[in-house]
Amino acid sequence: MAGGFRWVRPEVYPLFVAVGAAVGICGFQLIRNICINPEVRVNKESRAAGILENFAEGEKYAEHSLRKFVRSKSPEIMPSLNRFFSDPQ
Numbered sequence: 083m084a085g086g087f088r089w090v091r092p093e094v095y096p097l098f099v100a101v102g103a104a105v106g107i108c109g110f111q112l113i114r115n116i117c118i119n120p121e122v123r124v125n126k127e128s129r130a131a132g133i134l135e136n137f138a139e140g141e142k143y144a145e146h147s148l149r150k151f152v153r154s155k156s157p158e159i160m161p162s163l164n165r166f167f168s169d170p171q
Contacts, residue, residue: 119143 115122120139123129158164 116124120134120136120143123131
């Protein structure tokens with residue numbers, strides 16, 4: 083082949099983006115669980131404490147700001163488009 087071989091073709095860029103987003107979301111969730119989940123204890127001293135009944139900390143972890151924001155929203159991806167096609171004119 084004259085001019086060299088192209089290793090990365092433009093057709094695979096969307097695949098790279100999708101896989102990169104998935105890896106990013108998984109990494110975010112992993113770091114979030116390791117750092118602030120009250121049921122995950124990494125160091126030996128915390129593991130030796132046994133089962134802790136700290137309901138306030140668990141509630142704070144489960145009811146994070148994104149969940150509070152989404153709770154008041156409609157569970158639709160495109161509400162205006164859904165209303166356009168479903169509501170009579």
